[in-house]
Amino acid sequence: MRLKDCHNFHDFRRMAKQRLPGPIFNYIDGAADDEGTYRRNTSAFDDCDLIPNVLRGVTDVDMSVTVMGQKLAMPVYCSPTALQRLFHHQGERAVAAAAAKYGTMFGVSSLGTVSLEEARRIGNGQPQVYQFYFHKDRGLNRDMMGRARQAGVEVMMLTVDSITGGNRERDKRTGFAIPFKLNLAGITQFVIKPGWAINYFTHEPFKLPQLDGHVDMGGGAMSISRYFTEMLDPSMSWDDVAAMVQHWDGQFCLKGIMSVEDAKRAVEIGCTGIVLSNHGGRQLDGSRSAFDQLAEIVDAVGDKIDVIMDGGVQRGTHVLKALSLGAKAVGLGRYYLFPLAAAGQAGVERALDLMRIEIERGMRLMGCTSVKEFNRHNLRFRR
């Protein structure tokens, strides 16, 4: 399968599956427990339909948005994801460059494999998000914020839905872990994908530069699962986060908010954004999809804070439906990860290009010249 044969999410996913060893493909593709939330994230978009207006003289389409003070050329951004070097040797470099080319934000994960400083340089002036977790070590939290400030990061994104790791049964079956602890079946999967292995071992070694100096993980002393259980602070509270928001004194959002009560508290403590998210179904299986929960949250706080959502987005029309309900922007996860795994930077660029074309075409067919024109009148739920 070649890149030019990829026309949508499913094609990229198929190409990534061909290229990646099974344990890595399943790490990206998998989710928690029975993966019900993961499936719902995408199927939720099918419960409503767009209602187009015609004869509106749509010549120029402007799909730009401003979210948390950042102007984006399109209403989607690349949500932070961990370990991209494993998926393709270009890793975050590819995603940062592709996002910059398409005028949008790129989120660097604290579990990213390229430093946020380097990602920033590649990002070429496009706004950058730094996603981090709340550590028991308050000094480490402050250090991370200090480093982000020095690097010039525009938006801090604290992930709040991961005080413990989700139950990813596919990873248990394959033995996927960092460092690798593969079982025999897992090892076989690597042996039958020599292309990936050659690519992986002939490029620079895997590392986690956001955590280097704080945690020895890449080297093998600490596994990612131990990082979650030993380094992160499950007692993290609203007061702790309020202190961080104050300390940062800039654009700060919480990723993984789902309830109205929490959304209101985010407003109270001075956050400028919230990302409705269930972490791509990878944390609490049975949690509601962000799209299903969007209207409720927008009604409660949409005039006080920027409401963003992620999860299950595979099409331009999914984005248009989220904008219709009041989302300010939409995060992409696997939508760009499979293209990264399939073909590196060229893959991510193709995926973002297809998304841009789909959004533009959708806007024309909806009779909208600007994102601001989307509202609930152009959407109907079936039940």
Ligand SMILES: Cc1cc2nc3c(=O)[nH]c(=O)nc-3n(C[C@H](O)[C@H](O)[C@H](O)COP(=O)(O)O)c2cc1C
């Ligand atoms: C392989 C993978 C790694 C991820 N790593 C992180 C991470 O390090 N930090 C984080 O906040 N979210 C992480 N996420 C969640 C994404 O940021 C995003 O919320 C999710 O992928 C959206 O769902 P989607 O993949 O269906 O678009 C990860 C998701 C995937 C698939």
